[in-house]
Amino acid sequence: MENTGKKISRKTLNKSFHHWFYGHLTAFSQEHMQTFGYLTSMLPIVEELYDNKEDQEKAMKTYTAFFNTEPQLGSIIVGITASLEEARANDGHVDDATINGLRAGLMGPIAGIGDSLVVGTLIPVILGIALGMSDGGSPLGAIFYIIVWNLLGYFGMRFAYFKGYELGDKAVGILVGAQGKAIRKAIATVGGMVVGGVAATWVTVKTSFTLRNGSGKAYLVLQDKLDSVYPGLLTAAFIVLCWWLMAKKNISPIKVMLILVVVALIGVLTGFFNPGLKY
Amino acid sequence: MENTGKKISRKTLNKSFHHWFYGHLTAFSQEHMQTFGYLTSMLPIVEELYDNKEDQEKAMKTYTAFFNTEPQLGSIIVGITASLEEARANDGHVDDATINGLRAGLMGPIAGIGDSLVVGTLIPVILGIALGMSDGGSPLGAIFYIIVWNLLGYFGMRFAYFKGYELGDKAVGILVGAQGKAIRKAIATVGGMVVGGVAATWVTVKTSFTLRNGSGKAYLVLQDKLDSVYPGLLTAAFIVLCWWLMAKKNISPIKVMLILVVVALIGVLTGFFNPGLKY
Amino acid sequence: MENTGKKISRKTLNKSFHHWFYGHLTAFSQEHMQTFGYLTSMLPIVEELYDNKEDQEKAMKTYTAFFNTEPQLGSIIVGITASLEEARANDGHVDDATINGLRAGLMGPIAGIGDSLVVGTLIPVILGIALGMSDGGSPLGAIFYIIVWNLLGYFGMRFAYFKGYELGDKAVGILVGAQGKAIRKAIATVGGMVVGGVAATWVTVKTSFTLRNGSGKAYLVLQDKLDSVYPGLLTAAFIVLCWWLMAKKNISPIKVMLILVVVALIGVLTGFFNPGLKY
Amino acid sequence: MTISWLQASILGIFASLSSMPGMAGSTIGNYTLGRPLVGGLVCGLILGDLKMGIAAGVAMQLVYIALVTPGGTVSADVRAVSYIGIPLAMVAIHSQGLAATSANAADLAKSMGTLVGTVGTVLFYGTATMNLVWQHMGWRAVERGEFRKLYAVDWGYPWISHLIFSFIPTVLMTHFGSSAVQALKTALPMDGIPMKTLFTVGALLPCVGIAILLKQIVDGPVDFIPFFVGFTFAASLKLNLVSVTVVSLIFAMISYKLDMAINTNRQAAPANTGGTVDDEEDEDI
C-alpha cells in the first residue's frame, strides 16, 4: 500500500451510498443481517482504491464481519468506513481491527437511537399526521406520507453518509470520544423518554374485568381502578414483563410472543380481556 | 452508639408489627394522622436497640414527624425503618434525615396504590362476592367476608412488614456505601416532591369569599382568582405559614393549631371560610 | 467604568419611579409593549451613573429588549434593575445578560400575579364596594373609588419600586459572589422557560385555513392539525422565524415587522388568516 | 320493636370499634366491623332478627361498596351507617310491617343510611379533633422521655373521644329513635358557626402536619423547590401521587449523579477549599 494521495471520487461515493440505500436489507438472514448490504456498498470504493486484486481481497475481508444497525441512521457508519478505507489505502495506518472495532462499537448505539427515534418516533408521527388527512377515504394522507417520509429518508440518509465521510476519524471522536459518550448518553435519555411516550401513546392493554351488582350496574371496573393507581398501569406492566422475560430470563422473542398468545387466550376465557369488537 | 452488631429479635419485630397492626389509626387526628401509631410501633425496637436513655430519645425523635399512608400496604414502610434503625444503632451511618426522607417519599405512592388497590378494589371484590352469598338474609356472606378479608389483611400486612424489614437490610447496604450521601440526597428530592404532591392531593384550603351584584350573580369568586394565580395557592400559603411559624418563629405545633382554630373561627364569622356542607 | 462607589441619589430614584408610574404604557404597541416606558424610567439613572456617553449607550442598550408585565406590581422589577445598574456602574460584575435574564424571568410570573390579583381582584373589590355606594345615582361611589384606588395604586407602586431597589442590592451581593456565574446561568434557565411560557400564553397565531366538502362540513381544519402535531406550532414557528430573520439574516426589527404586515395581508387575502371578529 | 338500653350500649361499643379512627384498628374495625354487610350481621344478632339485619346491611352495603377515605377525607361515616342507621332502619321496617327482604325495606334502609351517614361525618370530625388533646399529652411524654405513656395515648385515651362521639350518640339515637337524629340535626345545624368552624379547622389542620414534615426536609429556601414542583405537578397538572413519584425519580437520578460528580471532584482537590461547592453553600443561595 503506497501513499499516493488517493481520493475516492464523488461518483464512486454516490455509487456506494446508493448501494447501501437500496441493498442494506435485501439479503437479510437471521445470521448475517446487513453484512451483504455492507459488502456491496464498500465494493465500488475498494475497487477504486486498490488496483491490486490482493489488496482488494484484503480490504473486502474486513467487511465480512456481522453487521446490523438501524439502516437510515446507520448510513453514517458506512460513510465513516469509506473515509477510513481511503486512509488505509494511503498510508496503512488504519487497520482491519480498528475498522471492525469501530463498526461493532457504533452499530449498537446507532441501532438503539435509530430504532427509537427514526422508526419508533419519526415515522409514527408522520403517519399520525397523514392519518388525519385520510378522512372519508381521501388519498391525501397516503400521498403526504409517501412524499414526506421518502424525502426525509433519502436526503437524511445521504446527509448521514456524507457527514460520516467528511468527519471520518473525527466522527469517531464525536461518536465514541469523551464528548461522544456524553452525547450518546444524552441521546439515550431522549430515546428512553420518547420510547416511554410511544408506549403510552400507541400501545394499549386494557382489561374488561368488571363486577356488577344484581341490577347490572358495575360497581367495580378494574381498568378504572388500575388507571387511578397509575394511568396505563397494565400497559406498562406488560411491557416490563416482556422485557424481564427477554432480558433477565433469556427467553427468545418468539417464545415470549407464544406466551402472550397463551396469556391472551386465558384472559379471554376468564373475561379478563375482551376487545369488545363487532363486525 | 457503639458498633456491636446488634440485631432486633424476632420477638420484638413481632411486637412492633402487632403494635402497628392494631394502633396505626387509633389516635388519628387531622394534624398527626398516623404518627402515634408509628411511634408505638417503633418503641419496642428502639428500647431493644438502645440501652442508653439518651440514644432512645434521639431515635424516637425521628418518628415524631407527620406520617400517613394506606395502613395495610404501609406496613412495608414500618418494616423498612425497623431495619434502618437497626443499622443506625450499629454504626450510625444512617441518619434522621434519610429515614424521614424515605418515609416521606414512600408514604405518598403507597397511599395512592393502597387506597386504590386494597381499599378501592380488593375489599369491594370480596364484598361483592359476599353480597352474592347474602340472598334472603343469609349470614353466609358476612361470615365469608369477615374470614377472607381478615386473613388476607393480617397475613398480608405481616408479609409486607417482614418484606420491608428484609428490603431495608439491602437498602442499608446502599445507603451507607461510598455513594451513600448522594443517594440520601436523591431520596430527599423524591421526598420533597412527594410531600408537595401529598399536600396538593390531601390538603384543601378553600375560601368561600364571593362578591355578588344586586341580582345575586357572583362577580368575584376569590377562590377562582387565587387558583388562576397558582392552583392551590391558599393551601400552599397556609402550609408555608405554618412552616414559618414553627421553623422561623419557634412557635410550638400546639400553639399553631390554636392559631388555626382562631383563624377558622374568624374566617367563618367573616364569610371567608364556609365548608358549605349539608346533612 | 471605574469603581468609585457611585450611588443613585434619592431624587433620581424618585424621577425614575415617576417616569415609570406615568409612562409604562403610553407608547404601547403590540411589538414592544412596555419597552419605552422602561427606557424612559431608566434614563435618569443611567445619566446620573455614567458621565461618559459611551457608557450611557452601553447601559441603555440593555433595556431595549422586549418588556411587558402587569405595570402596578411590575414596579418592583424596575426597582431591582435600578440597583443592578448601580452595581454595574461600580464594578461591572453584573452584565447585560444577567439583567435581561432577570427581567425576562420576573415579568412572566409578576404579570400572572398582578393581572389576577391587582386588576382581576383588587380593582373589582373596590369597584364592588363603590357600586354599593352609588344607589340612586349618587356620585359617592365613584369618588370613593377614585380616591381609594389611586392612593393604593400610587403608594403601592412606590413601595414596590423602592422595595425592589433594596432587594436588588441584596441580589447584587449574590450575583457577583463566587457563585455568581452559576447563579446567572440558573437565572437564564428560568428566563428562558418563562419566556417560552409567555410566548405560549400571550402570543397566539392561528390559521383559519379550512377545507370543506360539498355539504359545507369542514374535513380539514388546518389549525387543529397543526396543534395535534405540537400545540402552538404556528405561534412557535412565527417566533422562530422572526428570531431567524433578525439573528441569522441581520434584518432589522422594522423590516421584520413590514414583512409580517405583508404576510398578514397575503394571509388574509388567501384565507389563511381570519381573525373572525364581529362587531 | 324497640331498642333497650342494653342493646343500645352494645351497639355503641361496636360503633366505637368500627369508626374511622376506631378502636379496633382499621383491619378489624373500620374495614370489617364498619362495613354495613358485617354491621347487618352484628345488629341482627343484637336485635334478635338476623335475617332483617342482614337484609338491611346488604341494602346499605351496595351504596357504600367503594368507600375510600384518602387522607382522612370521610364523605360518609360507617359507624353511623352501620350501628345507628341499620338499627333504626330495622325498627322502621318492623313497625311498618314490611317483609325483611322486600324492595321497600331495602329502600327504607338505604334512605336511613344516607341520612345518618352524613350526620356521622360530624362524629368523625369530633373524634379526630378531640384526639388532639391526647396527642398533646403524647408530645409532652415524648419530650420528657416517658415513652411508655405513648401506649396510653395511642390505645387508651382515644376511648374517651369515642365515649363522647361514638358511644353516647349511638346509645341515645338508637334508643330514642330517629327523632333523636332529627334533634341532633337541629341542635347542631351544618350552617351554624360551631359546625362550620369544626369542619374548617378539620381542613386547616393537615397544614400543620405537612409543615412539620417540611421542617424536617427544608433548611433553606432552595429546599422548597422540590416541594413546590411536586405541588404544582399535583395541583396544576392533576398528576396522582404515583405519577408524581415517577417524575420525581428523574430529578433524584440527576441529583445523585450531580452529587457523585461533586464528590469525586472534592476528593480530587482536597486542599482546594476556597470557592469549592459544599453543602452549606448549596443551601445558602
Added chain:
Amino acid sequence: MTISWLQASILGIFASLSSMPGMAGSTIGNYTLGRPLVGGLVCGLILGDLKMGIAAGVAMQLVYIALVTPGGTVSADVRAVSYIGIPLAMVAIHSQGLAATSANAADLAKSMGTLVGTVGTVLFYGTATMNLVWQHMGWRAVERGEFRKLYAVDWGYPWISHLIFSFIPTVLMTHFGSSAVQALKTALPMDGIPMKTLFTVGALLPCVGIAILLKQIVDGPVDFIPFFVGFTFAASLKLNLVSVTVVSLIFAMISYKLDMAINTNRQAAPANTGGTVDDEEDEDI
C-alpha cells in the same frame, strides 16, 4: 338632550386619557378614568345630568367589572364604553323619557355599552399600530444616542395616535349620535380586508417582541431548549405563568449545582485544559 362640539371635545380628551395605552398612565387613566363608574361621573358632569350619568355608568360597570387585559389582549375597549357609550346612552334615555335610575334605562345603557365596546377594539388596535411609527423614531434616537428624544416618544407623539383613534372618533360619534357609530361599522366592516389585516398584524407583532428577547437569551440551538420546554408546559399542559416559573426553578437549581460542580473542578485542575468542559463547549453542541 344633544351634545355640543365643546362637550364632545372634552369627552374626546377623556377618551384619549383613559384608553388602553392611554395618555394618563394606566393607574390614573385606564384603571380610574376608564372604569365606567368613573366615566359615568365624568360624563354626568360634562353633560350636566350627574344622576343619569352615574346611573348609566353603574349599569355598564357591572358588565365590565372583571375586565382584565393580559398581554394587551383587549376584549372590550373602555374608552369607547365610557366616553362614547355612556354619553350616547344618556341621550337615548333622555329622549325616550326614561327615569335615570330605572331598569329600562339600565338595560338601554348596557346594550349601548356592548355595541360600542366591541367597535372600540378597532380603536385599540389602531392606536397600538400607529404607535409603531413613534417607536421607530425612538429606535433611531437610541441608535444615535439621543436619549432625551425618548421622552417625546413615550409621552408626546402618542398623542397623535390618540388624536386620530381616540379624540376624533369620540367627538364625531358623540356629536352625531349613534348613527355615526353605525356609519363606522359600515365603513370598516370586520370581515373586510383592512380590519382583518389590522387584527392579524396585531396577532403577529408580539412574535417580533418575543424574538428580540430570544435574541438576547439564545446563542446556539441548545439555548432554545428551555424556551421550548417552557412553551410546551404552557401550550400543551396549560400551565399558567406562575406554575411555569415554579417548575423552572428546579431546572435552575440543577443548572446552578452543575455549574458549581464544573467550576470547582476547573479550579482543581487549572493546568488541565485539553478536553475539559468549558462554557464555550457547552454552547457549541
Added chain:
Amino acid sequence: MTISWLQASILGIFASLSSMPGMAGSTIGNYTLGRPLVGGLVCGLILGDLKMGIAAGVAMQLVYIALVTPGGTVSADVRAVSYIGIPLAMVAIHSQGLAATSANAADLAKSMGTLVGTVGTVLFYGTATMNLVWQHMGWRAVERGEFRKLYAVDWGYPWISHLIFSFIPTVLMTHFGSSAVQALKTALPMDGIPMKTLFTVGALLPCVGIAILLKQIVDGPVDFIPFFVGFTFAASLKLNLVSVTVVSLIFAMISYKLDMAINTNRQAAPANTGGTVDDEEDEDI
C-alpha cells in the same frame, strides 16, 4: 368483488417489495409500501375502489402505527397485513354491502389484518431462512475473490425467496381467499374465543416490540427512569410525542453537561480511583 389472477399477481409483487427484508430497500419498501396506509392506496388502485382501500388501510394502520422491528424481530408481518389482509378485507366489506368508511367496515378490516399479520410472521422467517442459501453462495464468491457476484447475492437471488414466501402465498390467498372470506365471518364470530384472542394478541404484541427496544436501552433499573417519565408524560398528562420529545431535550442537555463535568473531573484526578464516579457505578444503583 373478486380478485383476478392478474390483480393477485400485482399484489404479490408489492408484497415482495414491501416485506421485511423486502426487495425495495427498507426506506421505499418496508417503511413506505409496507405501511398499511400506503398499502390501502395501492390495493385501492389495483382493485379499483380507492376509497374503500384507503379506509381499510387507515383502520389497519392505526393498529400497527408503532411497529418497530429491532434486530429483525418481527411481531407482525406487513406484507401480509397490507397485501393479503387489505384485499381480503375489501372483498369482505364489499360482499356484505357495508359502507367503505363505516365503523363496521373498519372493524372487519382490523380483524382481517390482525389475523394475517400474526400468521404472516411465518412468511418473514421463511424468507430470512431461505436467504441463508444465497448468502452461502456469497461467501464462496468472496473466498474466490469474485466480488461482482455479491450484487447478484444481495439484489438478485433473494427474489427467489420472495417468489416462494411472498409472491405465491399472496397470489393464492388473495385469489382463492375471496370465496373463503365469506365463510370467515360465520366461522369466526367477533364475540367468539378465537377472534377475541386474536385481537387481544394484537394488542399485546406491541409490548414485545417496545420491550425489545428497551432491551437495547435499559441496562439497570435506573435506565427505566426516563422510560417511565416519558410514559407518565404521555399517559397521565396526555402530552403528544412531539411535546414529550421537546421536554426530554432539557433532560438530555442536563445529562450531557453532567457527563462532561464527570469526565473532566476524571481526567483531573486520574490516580484517584477509590470512590470516583464511573459508569459501572451509575448503573448499579
